[in-house]
Amino acid sequence: xxxxRRILPGFRLSLGxxxxxxxxxxxVPLVVCLMEVSKLTPAQFLNAVWTERTRSAxxxxxxxxxxxxxxxxVLGLLLAWVLVRYEFPFKRFFDSLVDLPFALPTxxxxxxxxxxxxxxxxxxxxxxxxxxxxxNTNLGIVVVLVFIGLPFVVxxxxxxxxxxxxxxxxxxxxMGANRSQIFWRVxxxxxxxxxxxxxxxxxxxxxxxxxxxxxxxxxxQYESEIVPVLIxxxxxxxxxxxxxxxxxxMLLMSFCLLMAINYLEWRSARYAH
Amino acid sequence: xxxxxxxxxxPGTTGHGSHTEPAWVRWLLISCAIAVIxxxxxxxxxxxxxxxxxxxxxxxxxxxxxxAETRHAIWLTLTVVPVAVVLNTIFGVAVxxxxxxxxxxxxxxxxxxxxxxxxxxxxxxxLMIMLMFGRLGIWGPTLEHWGIKIVFAYPGLVLATxxxxxxxxxxxxxxxxxxxxxDEETAAVSLGANGWQMFWRITLPNIRLGLLYGVILxxxxxxxxxxxxxxxxxxxxxxxxxxxxxxxKLFQEYELPESFAVASVLTLLALVTLIAKTLLEHQTQQQxxxxxDEQAET
Amino acid sequence: MSISIExxxxxxxxxxxxxxxxxxxxxxxxxxxxxxxxxxxxxxxxIIAGLETANAGxxxxxxxxxxxSRPQERQIGFVFQHYALFRHMTVFENVxxxxxxRKTPNVEVAKRVKELLHLVRxxxxxxxxxxxxxxxxxxxxxxxxxxxxQPRVLLLDEPFGALDAKVRAELRQWLRQLHDQMHVTTIxxxxxxxxxFEVADKVVVMQGGKIEQLGTPQEVFDHPANAFVMDFLGNxxxxxxxxxxxxxHLPGFExxxxxxxxxxxxxxxxxxxxxxxxxxxxxxxxxxxxxxVLQVHPAGSVAKVRVQSEEFGMALNIELSLDRYSELRPKxxxxxxxxxxxxxxxxxxxxYVI
Numbered sequence: 001x002x003x004x005r006r007i008l009p010g011f012r013l014s015l016g017x018x019x020x021x022x023x024x025x026x027x028v029p030l031v032v033c034l035m036e037v038s039k040l041t042p043a044q045f046l047n048a049v050w051t052e053r054t055r056s057a058x059x060x061x062x063x064x065x066x067x068x069x070x071x072x073x074v075l076g077l078l079l080a081w082v083l084v085r086y087e088f089p090f091k092r093f094f095d096s097l098v099d100l101p102f103a104l105p106t107x108x109x110x111x112x113x114x115x116x117x118x119x120x121x122x123x124x125x126x127x128x129x130x131x132x133x134x135x136n137t138n139l140g141i142v143v144v145l146v147f148i149g150l151p152f153v154v155x156x157x158x159x160x161x162x163x164x165x166x167x168x169x170x171x172x173x174x175m176g177a178n179r180s181q182i183f184w185r186v187x188x189x190x191x192x193x194x195x196x197x198x199x200x201x202x203x204x205x206x207x208x209x210x211x212x213x214x215x216x217x218x219x220x221q222y223e224s225e226i227v228p229v230l231i232x233x234x235x236x237x238x239x240x241x242x243x244x245x246x247x248x249x250m251l252l253m254s255f256c257l258l259m260a261i262n263y264l265e266w267r268s269a270r271y272a273h
Numbered sequence: 274x275x276x277x278x279x280x281x282x283x284p285g286t287t288g289h290g291s292h293t294e295p296a297w298v299r300w301l302l303i304s305c306a307i308a309v310i311x312x313x314x315x316x317x318x319x320x321x322x323x324x325x326x327x328x329x330x331x332x333x334x335x336x337x338x339x340x341a342e343t344r345h346a347i348w349l350t351l352t353v354v355p356v357a358v359v360l361n362t363i364f365g366v367a368v369x370x371x372x373x374x375x376x377x378x379x380x381x382x383x384x385x386x387x388x389x390x391x392x393x394x395x396x397x398x399x400l401m402i403m404l405m406f407g408r409l410g411i412w413g414p415t416l417e418h419w420g421i422k423i424v425f426a427y428p429g430l431v432l433a434t435x436x437x438x439x440x441x442x443x444x445x446x447x448x449x450x451x452x453x454x455x456d457e458e459t460a461a462v463s464l465g466a467n468g469w470q471m472f473w474r475i476t477l478p479n480i481r482l483g484l485l486y487g488v489i490l491x492x493x494x495x496x497x498x499x500x501x502x503x504x505x506x507x508x509x510x511x512x513x514x515x516x517x518x519x520x521x522k523l524f525q526e527y528e529l530p531e532s533f534a535v536a537s538v539l540t541l542l543a544l545v546t547l548i549a550k551t552l553l554e555h556q557t558q559q560q561x562x563x564x565x566d567e568q569a570e571t
Numbered sequence: 572m573s574i575s576i577e578x579x580x581x582x583x584x585x586x587x588x589x590x591x592x593x594x595x596x597x598x599x600x601x602x603x604x605x606x607x608x609x610x611x612x613x614x615x616x617x618i619i620a621g622l623e624t625a626n627a628g629x630x631x632x633x634x635x636x637x638x639x640s641r642p643q644e645r646q647i648g649f650v651f652q653h654y655a656l657f658r659h660m661t662v663f664e665n666v667x668x669x670x671x672x673r674k675t676p677n678v679e680v681a682k683r684v685k686e687l688l689h690l691v692r693x694x695x696x697x698x699x700x701x702x703x704x705x706x707x708x709x710x711x712x713x714x715x716x717x718x719x720x721q722p723r724v725l726l727l728d729e730p731f732g733a734l735d736a737k738v739r740a741e742l743r744q745w746l747r748q749l750h751d752q753m754h755v756t757t758i759x760x761x762x763x764x765x766x767x768f769e770v771a772d773k774v775v776v777m778q779g780g781k782i783e784q785l786g787t788p789q790e791v792f793d794h795p796a797n798a799f800v801m802d803f804l805g806n807x808x809x810x811x812x813x814x815x816x817x818x819x820h821l822p823g824f825e826x827x828x829x830x831x832x833x834x835x836x837x838x839x840x841x842x843x844x845x846x847x848x849x850x851x852x853x854x855x856x857x858x859x860x861x862x863x864v865l866q867v868h869p870a871g872s873v874a875k876v877r878v879q880s881e882e883f884g885m886a887l888n889i890e891l892s893l894d895r896y897s898e899l900r901p902k903x904x905x906x907x908x909x910x911x912x913x914x915x916x917x918x919x920x921x922x923y924v925i
Contacts, residue, residue, distance in 0.1 A: 007622050007642065008458055009468030011375050018368035021360075022386050025436055029401035032411060036404050075309050082306035086299055094307065096551045097314045102490075103543035103550075104318075105497025107517035108536040111524055112317045115324065115533075122320060147313050179294065208394025211499030211517065215524065228396040228500065235400055235504055240409055247397040254392035262385070456655035463620060463642050463649040464669035464720055474668070478659040 033251075036244040048245035056222045057230040058249075064138055064226070065206035068145035072202045073195055075146070076153025083154070084161040098154050101147055110215025113144045117216070138224050140216035145206040152205065153198030160194040197264040204257040207250065318540060325537035328530060336534040342511040343535060346519035353427070353515060354495040357435040361491050365442025366484070370476075373450040374458070384447070390439045398436050399504025402429055425507035430515065433501035438494045445487030446480060449557070453479050486553045493546040497539060572633050572723040572756050573598045574619060579628030581614055581780075588614045589780045592628070596773075599754040601747070603767035606777035607803065612760045613652075613728055615777070619758065620649050620726050632723065648717030648755075650727040654709045656701040662688070662712050663697040669720035687715040690749065707738040714746075718753075727759035731766060743770050764804050768792065776800050798840060798917040807842040808887045810914075814839040819916050822883035824858025828916055839916055845890040847913040850876065850899060859910035862887065864901050869893070876901055878909060 040048065048054075082088075083095050101109065116123045117134035127134060134140045164187065172186045210228035218224045225233075227250055234243035294302075326333050337343060368387060372380055390398070406423035407413045416423060423429045457479065461471040477484075499517045506513040514522060516535055523532035574596040581589040589611045596602050604612040617623035619630060621642035630638045637645055657665050666687055670680045688694050691711040701709055710730065717725060730746070731739040747770050750757055761767050767774045768788040776784045776791060776799075784796035795801040812821035815836040819828040831837065849855070850862075862878035865886070869875075874896035876889045887909060891899065901907060 006375060007462060008374050008455060009462070009471065010370055011377075013468075014367040014371040015375070015377070018364065018371050018383065021364045021367075022383070025439060026386060026389055029398075029405065029436075032404050033401055035411075075313075078302065079306050079309060082302050086303055088303050092551070094310050096547050097310055099547055099550065100314050100318070100543060103493045103497075103546040105499065105517045105520075105536075105539045105543070107497070107499045107520045108321065108539050108543075109317070111520055111532060111536050112321050112324075114524075115529065116317060116320055122316065147317075150313060204392060208392075208396070208500075210394065210396045211503075215521070228394050231394075231396050231400060232500075232504060235403060238407075238409060240400070240403060240407070243400055244404065247394075247400050250394060250397060251392075254394070258388065258392040456651060456653060457657050459622060460649070460651055460655035460657070460716075461668070463622065463647060464716065465643045465646070465672045466668075467643060467672075470672055475657055 033244055033248065036241055037248050039241055040245060045245050048242040049249050053221055053225070054227075054230065054246060057225050057227045057246075060138060060141070060224060061207060061226045061228075064141040064145060065203050067142045068149055068206050069199050069203040071142070071146050072149045072153045073199050075150065076157060076198055077191070077195065079150075079154045080157035080161055084158055099151050101150050106148065106209065106211030107215070109147055110144060110212035113147065113212065114140070114216040117143070135216060136218045138217070141213050141224070141226065144212045144216050145209060148209055148212060149202030149205050152201040153195070156194045156198040156201065157191060160191055164190060193264055193267045197261055200257050200261045200264065204254055204261070207253060207257075318544070321533060321537050321540045324530065324533040332530070333534055333537075336531045337538070340531065342514065343519055343523075343531065345511050346514045346516050346535070347538070349427075349430070349514065350496055350516040353430045353434055354492060356431045357438055357495045358488060358492050360435050361439055362442050362484070362488055364439070365444075365446050365487060365491075366480075368443050369446035369450050369480075373447060374455050387440050387443050390436060395433075395437050395498065395500030395502075396504060398501040399433055402432055402436075402501070402505050406432075424505050425509065425513055427513075429505035430502055430513060433505045434495045434498050437498050437501050438491045441491035441494060442484070442487035445483050445490065449480055449483035482553050482557045486550060486557070489546055489549050489553075493543060496542055574724060574756060574758075575629075575631045576615070576619070577629045577631070579615070579618060579625045579630065581611075581618060581623065581625050587780055589618070589625070592780075592782060594775060594782065594785070596756060596758060598756055600772050601750045601757045601770065602759075602773045602775060603771035604758065604760045604775050604777060605762070605764060605767040605803075606783075607762060609779075610777040611780040612762075612775075612777050616726055616728055616758060616760050619724070620647050621645050622649070646720060646723050648720055648722030648725045650710075650713045650717050650725075650730055652728045652730075652732060654701075654713040656709055656712055656716070658701050660700075661697060662693065662699050662701075662704070665701070665712055666715045666719050668716060673720070683719065684715075687718055690718070690752075691715045706734050707742060710734065710742060714749075718755075722755060725755045725757040727757070729760055729762070731763075732761070739766070746770055776803065778803070795915065798842065801842045801915060801917070806845050806888060808845065808848070810841040810843065810885075812839050812841060813837060814916070821914070822885060823860030823880065824911075826858070826914060826916075831918065837918075839918075841914050841916045843887075843911040843914050845875070845888045846873065846892075847911060848887065848889045849910050849912060850878070850889060850891065850895075850901060851908045851910065852899070854908045855910050857910065859908040862907055862909045864903055864905045864907060867901055867903060869896055878907065880909070 037045065079098060083091065083098075114135050115121050117127065117140060118124045119128045121135075124135065132139075134143055168186055169182055172182045177185065208228060210226075210232070213219075213226055214229060217226070217229075219226075219229050227246065231243050231246055231250075234240075234246065325336075337347075368383070371377075372384055403424060404410050405412055406416060406429065408417070408424070410424070413424065421428075423432070457475050458471055461475045466474065497517055498515075499521075502515055503518055503521070506515070506518055508514065508518065508522070510522060516539055520532050520535050520539070523529070523535065574594075576592055576594040579589055579592040580587075592611075592615060594615075604615060606612045614623060618625050621637070621640060621644075625638065628638070629636055632645070642649075657668065660668070663684055666684045667680045670683060675683075684697070685694075688697065691714055693708060693711055693715065696704065696708065701712065704712065710733075714727075714730075717727075731742055734742065743766055746759075759770070768791075771788060774784075774786065774788050774791050775782055776796075778799050784791055784800045786794075791800065792804060795804060801807055810821045812819060813836045814820070814828055814831045816834055817827060817829050817832040819826050819831075819839050819841065821839075821841050828839075831839075851859075854861075860880050861882065862880045864876060865879050866877040867874065868877075872893070873890040874893060876891060877886060878889060879886045889909065891901075
C-alpha cells in the first residue's frame with residue numbers, strides 16, 4: 001500500500017500536525033512522569049503510595065465514586081427511559097438540561113451544592129433537621145459526584161433505547177409475557193452493556209474529580225481526603241516525586257477503566273444497529 | 274468518553290408509539306424523572322442566580338466589576354481560553370482529517386490517544402506541568418535562567434487548559450466527517466481543486482456545524498477548568514487566578530455573594546452552551562438525515 | 572483526445588484487481604467498460620482518472636504519459652456513482668465549481684453554467700440544492716458539473732446504476748445524443764449489457780481484472796469471444812457434449828467444428844440463445860430434438876417457453892416472437908421439435924493446449 005499515492009491531499013500535513021501535537025501535549029508529559037517515578041526505589045515508591053493516609057484516600061475515592069456511579073446508573077436509566085419512550089410537556093427542555101453537568105464549571109457545582117446543603121441552605125433546611133448532614137461529609141462527595149456523572153449514563157443509554165424496536169416488546173407480549181417479564185427479560189438485557197459503559201464512564205470521571213469536591217468535602221486527612229486532594233497537597237509541600245507516585249497509581253486505575261470502557265463499547269455496538 | 278455527540282441521539286424520533294405501560298406508571302416515572310432533574314440541575318442553577326442577585330442588581334454589578342482581582346480573573350479567563358480553543362481546533366481538524374480520510378498503520382492507536390486526557394485527572398495534568406516547567410522540574414531552572422516563566426504564570430495556565438480540553442473538537446468532528454464520507458472531496462479534486470481550495474470550499478462548509486459545536490463545548494470546558502489550572506496557578510490573586518479559581522478563593526474568604534456573582538457568569542455561559550448545543554444538534558441531525566436520504570435514494 | 576492504456580496492473584493488498592490491461596480509446600469515442608462486480612472495471616476507470624494509481628503500466632493521453640500526474644492536472648470530467656454533489660452548494664455553484672477553481676471571470680461562469688444547464692435540461696433549477704432534486708436531476712447536475720471544466724475526457728462510473736428503470740432508459744438515449752453533440756472522448760462503467768450496447772460505440776467486456784473481449788456492440792453480441800462473454804451477455808441454453816476430429820457431438824445433434832481436429836476426444840460446451848431456437852410441430856430437416864412443453868409465458872415483447880427433452884434429460888428456455896407464437900400456439904404438455912438456429916461452441920479455456 002505504501003507505493004500507493006494518496007488521492008486526497010493533506011495526509012502528511014494533517015498527520016504531522018496531529019502526531020506532533022499529541023507528542024508534545026501527551027507523550028512528553030507522560031514520559032516525564034515515568035522518569036520522575038523512576039527516581040524512586042521500589043521501597044520508596046511503596047512508601048509513597050501505600051501509607052495510612054494514601055490508603056484512606058484510595059478508600060474514600062473508590063467508595064464515593066462507586067456509590068455515585070451506582071446511583072447514576074439507576075437515575076440514568078430512569079431519565080433515559082422517560083426521555084426516550086414518553087411524551088410530555090417541555091421534554092426537549094429537560095432533555096437539554098441533562099447535559100448541564102458537562103457544561104457547568106465544576107467549581108460552580110461545588111459552590112452551589114455546598115451552599116444548598118448547609119444548615120440554612122434550601123436543601124439543608126429540610127435535611128439537617130432530619131439528621132441528614134451532607135455538607136462537609138463524605139455523603140456530600142457522593143452527592144456532588146452524582147451530579148457530575150449524571151449525563152454519562154443517560155447519554156449512553158438513550159441511543160440504545162431508541163434503537164430498540166417496539167415490535168420486540170409486542171412479540172414478547174404476543175407470547176404472553178406480562179409487563180415486568182418484558183422489562184426484565186426483553187428490554188433490560190440489551191441495555192446491560194450500555195449500563196456498564198455508563199457506569200464505568202461515571203466511575204472514571206468521579207475518580208479524578210477535584211474542583212467540585214473540595215467545596216463540599218471536609219478534606220480532612222484519614223477521613224475525607226480524596227486522592228486528587230492528596231496529590232495537590234503533596235504538590236504544595238512540595239513533594240513532587242511522591243505526588244507523582246500516587247498520580248501513577250491513579251493513572252493506572254484510569255487506564256484500566258478506559259480499556260474496560262472501550263471493550264464495553266465494542267460489545268454494546270452489537271446491540272445498537 | 275463523553276458520550277453526547279452531535280450524531281448521538283435524536284430527540285423526537287422515538288418511534289415508540291405503542292406504550293403498553295399503564296398511564297399511572299407512565300406518569301409516576303415522568304414525575305420521578307422531572308423531580309430528579311429539578312433537584313440535581315434546575316434548583317441548583319436557580320440557586321446560583323438567587324444568591325448572586327440576592328442583594329439586588331446594583332450590588333451584583335459592583336461585586337463583579339469593582340473588585341480589581343475579580344476583574345483581572347475575568348480578563349485572564351478571556352485571554353487564556355481562546356488560545357486553548359484555537360490550538361485544539363487546529364489539532365481537532367487535522368487529526369479528524371487524518372483518521373477519517375486515510376488508512377495508515379497506527380490509526381486506531383492514534384484515535385485511542387485522543388481520548389487519553391479524559392482518563393487523566395486534571396490534578397495530574399497540573400502535576401505533569403509542574404514536573405516539566407516547575408522550579409523543581411526538568412526544564413524549569415533552565416527556563417528561569419532565561420527569564421521565561423511558565424508555571425505560576427500565563428503560559429502554564431494556557432498549557433493546563435489546552436491539555437484538559439484537547440479531545441473535544443476532535444471528538445465531535447470524527448463522527449461527523451466519518452458520516453459525510455470522502456465523496457465530495459474526491460469530486461472536488463477531480464474538478465481540479467488543490468488541497469486548500471478543497472478544504473475551504475468543500476470540507477469546511479460541510480463540517481461547520483460539528484466544528485462549531487466542538488468549539489463551543491471546548492470553550493465551555495476551558496472556561497470552567499479548575500483542577501489543572503489550580504495546581505499550576507500558584508493562587509496569586511490578581512495575577513494567576515482565573516474565574517473558577519476566583520470562585521474558590523472568594524468562597525474560602527467567606528465572601529459568598531461575591532463568589533456567587535462570579536459563579537453566575539460561568540453558569541450563564543454554561544446555559545448559553547446548552548442552548549447552542551441543542552440548536553446545533555438539531556441542525557446537524559437534519560443535515561445528516563438529508564445525507565442519509567441521499568444515500569438511501571441512490 | 573485518445574487514451575491508451577499499456578500493460579496496466581493494479582493490486583489492493585493481495586487482491587489482484589487488474590492484470591496487464593491494454594486498451595486504446597480513440598479520440599471522440601464512446602466506450603463502455605462492461606463486467607460483473609469485481610471485474611476491475613471501476614478500478615480501471617479510476618486509474619484513467621488518476622483517482623487510483625497503477626502498480627505497473629502506463630496511461631497516455633494522446634502521446635503524453637499521464638501515469639503519475641495528479642487528477643487535478645488531467646482535466647477530466649468524472650461523474651461519480653453516487654454523484655458526490657456538493658450538498659451545501661446550489662445547482663449553479665455545483666456546476667460552476669470547476670470554473671471558479673480555474674479563476675474564470677464571473678460573467679463567463681454565468682454564461683457557461685447557463686449553457687450547460689440548458690444542455691442537461693435543468694434550466695430554472697439553478698437555485699435548488701442537491702437535496703431538493705430527484706435522482707435523475709442530480710445525475711444530470713453531476714454530468715453538467717463534470718462538463719463544466721471542458722474536460723478532455725469524460726469518465727462516468729455506473730452513471731445510471733442508481734436510477735429506476737424508466738429514468739435510466741431516458742438518460743441512456745440522452746447521453747448518446749449528448750455525446751454526438753459534443754464528441755468528447757467518453758468512457759463509462761456499467762454492469763448492464765443492455766446499457767452498454769445501447770449507448771456505446773465500443774464495448775470492453777471485463778472479468779477478473781482482465782479484458783475478455785473488445786469490439787462494437789454488434790461484434791461482441793454476435794461473435795462472443797468466449798463462454799464468459801456469451802454467458803454474461805444474456806440468457807443461454809447450455810449443451811454439454813464432446814468434440815473430436817473436427818466435429819462436435821451434442822445431445823440431439825452434431826455439427827462441424829474445424830477448430831478442433833484432434834483424434835483425442837474433448838469435452839465441449841455449446842451455447843444457444845433462447846431466441847435462436849425454433850419450435851415446430853413437425854420434425855424439421857437437420858438437427859432437432861423432441862421436447863415436451865413445460866410452461867408457456869407469453870408476456871412482454873416475446874413469448875417465453877420452457878421445454879424439456881426427456882431423451883436427454885435437459886430443459887431449454889426458448890423465446891418465440893409474438894408472430895411465431897400466435898402461429899404455433901404451443902400448449903402445455905404438448906410434444907414439439909426444438910431446433911437451434913445458431914450454436915456457439917467454445918474450446919475449454921484452460922485445459923486445451925495444442
